[in-house]
Amino acid sequence: MFVAAPGVASAADPCQLGWSNVGPRSCAMTDVGMAPVLTLGNGICAGMMVASGTAFDGPLYHYSTFPGATHAIDLRISQGFSPLGEWAPTILACDVTAIVDWRNLDTGRSGSVSQFIPASHTSTRPMNVLVNTGPGRVQLTLRTDHPSIPVSTEAFVP
Numbered sequence: 484m485f486v487a488a489p490g491v492a493s494a495a496d497p498c499q500l501g502w503s504n505v506g507p508r509s510c511a512m513t514d515v516g517m518a519p520v521l522t523l524g525n526g527i528c529a530g531m532m533v534a535s536g537t538a539f540d541g542p543l544y545h546y547s548t549f550p551g552a553t554h555a556i557d558l559r560i561s562q563g564f565s566p567l568g569e570w571a572p573t574i575l576a577c578d579v580t581a582i583v584d585w586r587n588l589d590t591g592r593s594g595s596v597s598q599f600i601p602a603s604h605t606s607t608r609p610m611n612v613l614v615n616t617g618p619g620r621v622q623l624t625l626r627t628d629h630p631s632i633p634v635s636t637e638a639f640v641p
Contacts, residue, residue, distance in 0.1 A: 497544040500537055500557065510539040511641035515556055517623070519564075522631035524577025524602075531575040532600065534560045534583075534625050540618070540641040548611045554618040554640055558583065559609035560625075562602050569607050576602035580628040583612060588637075589619030597628070616640050 498510035520532040541553035549557060563576030581600050586593040598612045614623070618640050626633035 497542050497551075498539065499544045500539060500547065510537075510541060510543070512540075513538040513639050513641060515558065515623070515636065515638040517625055517636050518634045520581075520625050520627060520631055520634050522577065522579055522627040522629050524579040524627065524629050528577035528602075529575060530562065530577030530579060530602075530627075531564055532560060532562055532579065532581060532625070532627065532631075533564075533606070534558050534581070538616075538621070538638050538640040549613045552613055552615070555616060556585075556614040556621070556623070556638060556640060558612045558614060560598070560600055560612055561604055561606045561609040562600055563605050565606065569605075573605045576605060577629075578602050579631075581610075581612065582626050582628060583614055584624040584626070585614055585616050586622045587616050587619050587640075588622060590617055592617055 515536040517534045522530045524530045536558035538556045543552045560581050563573035565571045565573045582597045584595045604610050624635040
């Protein structure tokens with residue numbers, strides 16, 4: 484007969500986004516969602532960029548995309564739209580640089596992060612972008628380096 488006991492994690496252990504609280508502890512997390520950004524890329528290419536992510540307290544586990552990161556937002560940004568599901572061809576995908584402008588409403592800190600997002604990075608292969616905001620209420624605005632309709636949202640970073 485085998486008996487399993489719950490794992491124990493301390494506050495000093497690194498956290499893993501999306502894992503249970505055994506071994507390395509789970510992060511305090513908040514989901515972040517944004518409306519799509521409509522853009523023109525590569526001259527005449529009509530595009531759509533979609534972003535969602537996780538605000539977390541950290542520090543992140545050493546095997547994560549951003550090891551050691553604390554009090555930040557991990558945004559997953561993808562291109563285009565597939566009207567028949569994620570495995571069908573994607574439309575509205577253009578090479579653009581995503582620009583995330585942020586402002587921490589509690590501390591007054593602000594900044595901007597940019598990342599080139601190739602048209603090939605669709606919903607099945609999003610690009611991860613780290614936004615180091617510090618803890619608190621944060622306003623995010625997503626836009627591109629081409630003509631676009633920016634979108635904004637607010638998130639809480641633990």
